[in-house]
Amino acid sequence: MSRKNYYDVIIIGAGSVGVPAALAMARRDVKVLVIDKFPSQGQGSNKTAIGGIRATHSDPAKIRICKRTLEIVSTWEKKYGHNIDWKKGGYVFVAYRKKEEKILKDLLKIQHKYGLNIDWYGKNDLLEIIPDLNSEGLIGGTFSPDDGHCSTILAGHAYYDAAKKAGCEFHFNERAEEIEVRNGGISSVKTDKNTYTTDVVLNAAGAWAKSVGKMVGIDIPVNPDSHEGGITEQVAEFLGPMVVDLRPAPGSESFYYFQLESGQIAFCITPDPRIWGFDRNETSIFLPMVSTRLVGLMPRLSNLRVRRTWRGLYPMTPDGSPLVGWAKKAKGFLLAAGMCGQGFMLGPGLGELLARMVTEDKLNPDDEEVLEVLSPYREFKGGEALK
Numbered sequence: 001m002s003r004k005n006y007y008d009v010i011i012i013g014a015g016s017v018g019v020p021a022a023l024a025m026a027r028r029d030v031k032v033l034v035i036d037k038f039p040s041q042g043q044g045s046n047k048t049a050i051g052g053i054r055a056t057h058s059d060p061a062k063i064r065i066c067k068r069t070l071e072i073v074s075t076w077e078k079k080y081g082h083n084i085d086w087k088k089g090g091y092v093f094v095a096y097r098k099k100e101e102k103i104l105k106d107l108l109k110i111q112h113k114y115g116l117n118i119d120w121y122g123k124n125d126l127l128e129i130i131p132d133l134n135s136e137g138l139i140g141g142t143f144s145p146d147d148g149h150c151s152t153i154l155a156g157h158a159y160y161d162a163a164k165k166a167g168c169e170f171h172f173n174e175r176a177e178e179i180e181v182r183n184g185g186i187s188s189v190k191t192d193k194n195t196y197t198t199d200v201v202l203n204a205a206g207a208w209a210k211s212v213g214k215m216v217g218i219d220i221p222v223n224p225d226s227h228e229g230g231i232t233e234q235v236a237e238f239l240g241p242m243v244v245d246l247r248p249a250p251g252s253e254s255f256y257y258f259q260l261e262s263g264q265i266a267f268c269i270t271p272d273p274r275i276w277g278f279d280r281n282e283t284s285i286f287l288p289m290v291s292t293r294l295v296g297l298m299p300r301l302s303n304l305r306v307r308r309t310w311r312g313l314y315p316m317t318p319d320g321s322p323l324v325g326w327a328k329k330a331k332g333f334l335l336a337a338g339m340c341g342q343g344f345m346l347g348p349g350l351g352e353l354l355a356r357m358v359t360e361d362k363l364n365p366d367d368e369e370v371l372e373v374l375s376p377y378r379e380f381k382g383g384e385a386l387k
């Protein structure tokens with residue numbers, strides 16, 4: 001007997017993860033419904049990301065996933081025709097203190113082991129790559145030329161367009177409210193508008209993942225942590241790579257910025273202490289804090305006018321790494337949450353892994369390794385070195 005309103009997979013969340021996951025699943029002939037409480041895709045955290053995409057990480061799981069994302073985004077326009085403003089400018093992590101020099105040099109071992117094109121550059125060589133860096137006290141830094149960035153808004157629309165063409169159904173302005181579990185397995189999803197039957201639910205609800213977990217009685221350790229971003233006016237190109245400074249300063253941890261294809265500088269900073277909660281209204285403390293650091297690192301930026309700032313949510317986990325895997329308690333409940341500050345860059349590569357998880361009986365050893373590192377049941381110790 002056919003089940004009413006049946007979908008092979010229901011994805012809760014049309015964001016950085018949910019939309020590319022839907023696309024990857026539909027390409028494998030999975031019948032997918034994506035539900036989002038907002039009026040269109042990408043209205044959660046996706047549109048608030050500044051668009052950095054790097055495989056330069058400190059763990060093999062994120063390195064593998066983001067290497068695949070880089071392949072997807074860098075060939076997207078050629079394959080599918082959408083301009084997503086992709087720019088392969090690379091990433092530079094700068095070191096002005098011995099501490100960051102050691103962290104960055106130590107990480108090269110694992111980064112090289114996983115095949116990343118990244119190296120350490122001394123002061124003068126780094127200044128050739130970014131001539132405008134403040135040279136005072138600069139020791140050097142790493143440069144990974146294959147990383148880059150693209151527009152989160154254009155990419156979000158491109159994935160959505162491709163997912164619809166591949167057969168995915170999207171329901172916007174619709175909130176998932178209950179998930180029914182029968183005989184230990186997922187059986188249906190009830191929203192504020194309808195009820196759908198399914199055997200598989202993907203929790204891609206970003207900063208709201210905890211409330212979706214509660215629907216099946218699981219406590220997911222993801223909490224919203226607000227971060228602000230900003231963008232300047234357009235100027236002629238003078239900066240190739242994304243620049244990341246890991247040093248702390250009063251009120252903040254690391255900060256990062258890059259120049260878009262279209263000439264603006266986009267930037268953001270990690271507040272210290274963290275600002276927990278769902279508030280998405282920008283503050284008056286962000287701009288003075290970040291602009292002081294930007295100009296300190298690159299004095300030339302003092303001539304730029306800021307056009308806009310905004311605030312969004314990092315879906316944070318206790319150790320700064322995502323939670324990906326099947327729930328033990330409710331069969332068919334798949335978790336892809338807690339993307340922290342990297343969901344935009346993880347989304348496309350992770351989407352393909354999620355599609356393999358729902359369609360293949362046995363995964364390849366690389367996928368198994370990724371899932372072990374990102375297991376929702378891991379012990380939370382240590383932290384991400386390159387936030």
Ligand SMILES: Cc1cc2nc3c(=O)[nH]c(=O)nc-3n(C[C@H](O)[C@H](O)[C@H](O)COP(=O)(O)OP(=O)(O)OC[C@H]3O[C@@H](n4cnc5c(N)ncnc54)[C@H](O)[C@@H]3O)c2cc1C
Nearest residue numbers: 013015016017037044045050052176206312342343344345
């Ligand atoms: C200032 C800033 C800069 C950033 N820069 C970068 C960057 O350069 N690179 C990078 O990779 N990442 C960056 N990020 C992080 C990135 O934005 C997030 O990690 C990512 O967007 C999270 O993706 P997601 O799919 O998990 O969540 P989202 O994109 O937020 O999607 C979750 C969706 O789930 C929906 N939802 C939740 N609950 C329900 C429900 N019950 N029913 C229906 N729908 C529901 C929400 O409406 C939302 O649309 C940045 C974030 C901020 C704030």
